[in-house]
Every structure is written in structure tokens, then in C-alpha cells.
Amino acid sequence: MRFVFRGIGLAFNRNLLPLFIILMPVITSGCLGGTFVTGPAVSVPATVNSGYYNMTYNWSYGGDWTTTIDVPESLYDFYKGQPHDRQDDYAQYALSDYDRTSMKNLVDTFCDSGDRCGFTEYDDVMSVVSFVQALPYTSDEVTTGYDEYPRYPVETLVDNGGDCEDTAILAAALLNEMGYGVVLLELPNHMAIGVKCSDDYPGYCVEYHGAKYYYLETTGDSWKIGQMPDEYEGQNVNVYPLIQLPQMDMDFNATYEDLDSVYVYYRVHCNITNIGVGTARNVSAYFAALAPSQGEDRVWDPDRTIALGDVAEGGTGWAEASLRIPKNESSQIECALYGDNFEPVVMKTKTFST
Incomplete structure (x- = not known):
């Protein structure tokens, strides 16, 4: 991985x-x-x-x-x-x-x-x-x-x-x-x-x-x-x-990467921009493959969190991670941005089968 x-x-x-x-x-x-x-x-x-x-x-x-x-x-x-x-x-x-x-x-x-x-x-x-x-x-x-x-x-x-x-x-x-x-x-x-x-x-x-x-x-x-x-x-x-309000904007994509006898692997990439006012503090990107067959709010191991640090006003960046999902399962890939002083941004793919 x-x-x-x-x-x-x-x-x-x-x-x-x-x-x-x-x-x-x-x-x-x-x-x-x-x-x-x-x-x-x-x-x-x-x-x-x-x-x-x-x-x-x-x-x-x-x-x-x-x-x-x-x-x-x-x-x-x-x-x-x-x-x-x-x-x-x-x-x-x-x-x-x-x-x-x-x-x-x-x-x-x-x-x-x-x-x-x-x-x-x-x-x-x-x-x-x-x-x-x-x-x-x-x-x-x-x-x-x-x-x-x-x-x-x-x-x-x-x-x-x-x-x-x-x-x-x-x-x-x-x-x-x-x-x-x-x-x-x-x-x-x-x-x-x-x-x-x-x-x-x-x-x-x-x-x-x-x-x-x-x-x-x-x-x-x-x-x-x-x-x-x-x-x-x-x-x-x-x-x-007069309080600064950073606002994070994000787009992401997930593409097939590889497979073996047990898992299918996906590469997930997100681009981020602070389109608000002021510096966004302690920004982290979170990647996960949801596992609905295992219960509500469960994800396939491992999920990934990448610390990106502070993002200045107008600042841009990106993050990537590889996720694996067992074969013959339904899933959604989730990408989220979290930090200290802005509203979280959460996006998901449509449900798909491996």
C-alpha cells in the first residue's frame, strides 16, 4: 500500500x-x-x-x-x-x-x-x-x-x-x-x-x-x-x-489500479483550494472505502488520513492514497476534508461493485 x-x-x-x-x-x-x-x-x-x-x-x-x-x-x-x-x-x-x-x-x-x-x-x-x-x-x-x-x-x-x-x-x-x-x-x-x-x-x-x-x-x-x-x-x-471564515473546495476521483486474488485496488486523488478568507488550520484529507455489508458506518481496512497542515487563503494542494476493497463487494469511496476552523467537506462516489 x-x-x-x-x-x-x-x-x-x-x-x-x-x-x-x-x-x-x-x-x-x-x-x-x-x-x-x-x-x-x-x-x-x-x-x-x-x-x-x-x-x-x-x-x-x-x-x-x-x-x-x-x-x-x-x-x-x-x-x-x-x-x-x-x-x-x-x-x-x-x-x-x-x-x-x-x-x-x-x-x-x-x-x-x-x-x-x-x-x-x-x-x-x-x-x-x-x-x-x-x-x-x-x-x-x-x-x-x-x-x-x-x-x-x-x-x-x-x-x-x-x-x-x-x-x-x-x-x-x-x-x-x-x-x-x-x-x-x-x-x-x-x-x-x-x-x-x-x-x-x-x-x-x-x-x-x-x-x-x-x-x-x-x-x-x-x-x-x-x-x-x-x-x-x-x-x-x-x-x-468581522471573523475570517476559510472555506475549502475539493474535487476528487478514484481510478482502478490493480487486483489480486482477494482485493481490488483503487487510487484516489483529491485537489483542494481554500476559496474562503483567512488561513484554514490543520487541514487533513481522509480517504475510505465504505463497507455496507459489514454494517452501518463501517469501512474496509485500511482507511487513510493525510495531514496537509495549514492552507493559506487562495492556497491549493492535493493528496493521494491507495484503497483496497474485497472482490465481489459493493462499496462507495469517500473523500473528506477536516480542520480546525472551517466546515468539513465530504464527497462520495456512486455505489459500485468490485
């Missing part, structure tokens, strides 16, 4: 480089005097220069700020090619491992400017949200041709705006990277974010797992933490916590 397996390889483009960011603060008396006001931001449409999208944004909070970012075309193209049908959990758009460096670099610009101006935590949050609130509102149908097209943060930055779900996802990604408690809030035909605050903070909030998250708009400008537009008061709210 023999089996072979291959280590996990990343389906990752070496050219997926982080955003390069230049912060050019223009300090006004609003910052120096400690009176913080919000104002509209202006972003310049993307231009492509030597494989990068060059973006410039201007926004106001405690002063006027300008940030220039260069986004590699390869990083933008990577996200354009990712699934855009995660409407069962919008938070996954905000949590991709591949743009964590990009989000951190952008967050550093807000933190540095806040330190220079003596911002409080409230001001840090509002500075980020003021930046996001002022991005142009664009509908999915007009910009993509789809009724619903949730964008990853890098897409929203390069596309120079988006609708409510896109700006909420971007704001959540930035605030999460800064270490603030944040959730996505889905209302009928609308999305915003919730920011974790103390129990005595004024304004509209939702309770989730014993904590209070205060409503914050990411479209329009001048909305503050706890303020909710009148049309959404009293509406049902779905809460999406």
Missing part, C-alpha cells in the same frame, strides 16, 4: 504588492485649535502608470489632508477575479489576508496624522470615516452592470467609490486594522457599520454578544457615531461580525 501527497502551494502572484502611500498633510487652524469638523473629500480618477493605479484623495477632519496611493494593477486584478457572491456574510470582503498590508499602510497615514494633531480615539475613528464618507456614491448597476456587486476594499479605492455596502466594507476593514471593535450592519436595502463603544455613549446602537455597537453611516458626510438617518429607525438589522 502506498500513498503520496504534496505540500500546499499558494495560488499567489508575486506581483501582488502592497499599496505604496504618500501622506501630504495640510494642517489648518482646525487641527491646531482642536476644533474638529468634517468636510467633503475629493478623489482624482485613477490613472495607470507603469503597472500602478495612481489615486489621490483629499478629505477634511481637524484640517485638510491629501493622500496619494499607488495600487499595483496585479492586486486590483486579483480582487476583480475573486468571488463576489458572499452576500451571506459581507464581512468576508473586509478580511482578506492579501490586502492586510495594504490596509495597514493606509491606516498608518491616519494614525500618523492623528498623533500630530492630538486626536482622541473618537477622532481617529471619525477621521477614517470622514475619508470614506466623502468617496463618490456609485451604484453597482451603473458601474458593473450587476444588481449586486460587493467590492473588496482595494476595488473601492481604485474604482473611486461605490455604494453603501462598498464603503461600509472599506471603513470596517480600516477600523478593524486599527484595532477597533467593528461590525457590519445590514438594514433593508442599506448597509452601515457599528463601532464598539462604552455602554453610556449616546445614540443608536445594537447589542451583539454582550457589547454595544453604535451605528455609523459611511455614505454622505457629517454623520457621527450613534446618528442614524430617520428612514432606518425601527428597521430590522443583521449583524456581521
Whole structure:
């Protein structure tokens, strides 16, 4: 009996480089005097220069700020090619491992400017949200041709705006990277974010797992933490916590290999891909030939478990094993993936006779 397996390889483009960011603060008396006001931001449409999208944004909070970012075309193209049908959990758009460096670099610009101006935590949050609130509102149908097209943060930055779900996802990604408690809030035909605050903070909030998250708009400008537009008061709210959810995808095949006087041998091969967000931990592939004639949940000896280790977001790999089944028996071959932080995947062949 023999089996072979291959280590996990990343389906990752070496050219997926982080955003390069230049912060050019223009300090006004609003910052120096400690009176913080919000104002509209202006972003310049993307231009492509030597494989990068060059973006410039201007926004106001405690002063006027300008940030220039260069986004590699390869990083933008990577996200354009990712699934855009995660409407069962919008938070996954905000949590991709591949743009964590990009989000951190952008967050550093807000933190540095806040330190220079003596911002409080409230001001840090509002500075980020003021930046996001002022991005142009664009509908999915007009910009993509789809009724619903949730964008990853890098897409929203390069596309120079988006609708409510896109700006909420971007704001959540930035605030999460800064270490603030944040959730996505889905209302009928609308999305915003919730920011974790103390129990005595004024304004509209939702309770989730014993904590209070205060409503914050990411479209329009001048909305503050706890303020909710009148049309959404009293509406049902779905809460999406920012928790990475890896998702394993698998295909497998079983082919006749050999026989002897007692057994028929089959080679089983599976290909795996982590199509979710975040690293799948302690992945194992399990192979077995079911033995219904021996009782429920019985398998022909030996079954095989192959430890594949961690599988990064977008990671791929494969595993193989040989199984034997006695002659003149009915069976199904089962292949399964198990791990610490994702839903198991179980597949079986049709019933066949040896």
C-alpha cells in the first residue's frame, strides 16, 4: 500500500504588492485649535502608470489632508477575479489576508496624522470615516452592470467609490486594522457599520454578544457615531461580525489500479483550494472505502488520513492514497476534508461493485 501527497502551494502572484502611500498633510487652524469638523473629500480618477493605479484623495477632519496611493494593477486584478457572491456574510470582503498590508499602510497615514494633531480615539475613528464618507456614491448597476456587486476594499479605492455596502466594507476593514471593535450592519436595502463603544455613549446602537455597537453611516458626510438617518429607525438589522471564515473546495476521483486474488485496488486523488478568507488550520484529507455489508458506518481496512497542515487563503494542494476493497463487494469511496476552523467537506462516489 502506498500513498503520496504534496505540500500546499499558494495560488499567489508575486506581483501582488502592497499599496505604496504618500501622506501630504495640510494642517489648518482646525487641527491646531482642536476644533474638529468634517468636510467633503475629493478623489482624482485613477490613472495607470507603469503597472500602478495612481489615486489621490483629499478629505477634511481637524484640517485638510491629501493622500496619494499607488495600487499595483496585479492586486486590483486579483480582487476583480475573486468571488463576489458572499452576500451571506459581507464581512468576508473586509478580511482578506492579501490586502492586510495594504490596509495597514493606509491606516498608518491616519494614525500618523492623528498623533500630530492630538486626536482622541473618537477622532481617529471619525477621521477614517470622514475619508470614506466623502468617496463618490456609485451604484453597482451603473458601474458593473450587476444588481449586486460587493467590492473588496482595494476595488473601492481604485474604482473611486461605490455604494453603501462598498464603503461600509472599506471603513470596517480600516477600523478593524486599527484595532477597533467593528461590525457590519445590514438594514433593508442599506448597509452601515457599528463601532464598539462604552455602554453610556449616546445614540443608536445594537447589542451583539454582550457589547454595544453604535451605528455609523459611511455614505454622505457629517454623520457621527450613534446618528442614524430617520428612514432606518425601527428597521430590522443583521449583524456581521468581522471573523475570517476559510472555506475549502475539493474535487476528487478514484481510478482502478490493480487486483489480486482477494482485493481490488483503487487510487484516489483529491485537489483542494481554500476559496474562503483567512488561513484554514490543520487541514487533513481522509480517504475510505465504505463497507455496507459489514454494517452501518463501517469501512474496509485500511482507511487513510493525510495531514496537509495549514492552507493559506487562495492556497491549493492535493493528496493521494491507495484503497483496497474485497472482490465481489459493493462499496462507495469517500473523500473528506477536516480542520480546525472551517466546515468539513465530504464527497462520495456512486455505489459500485468490485
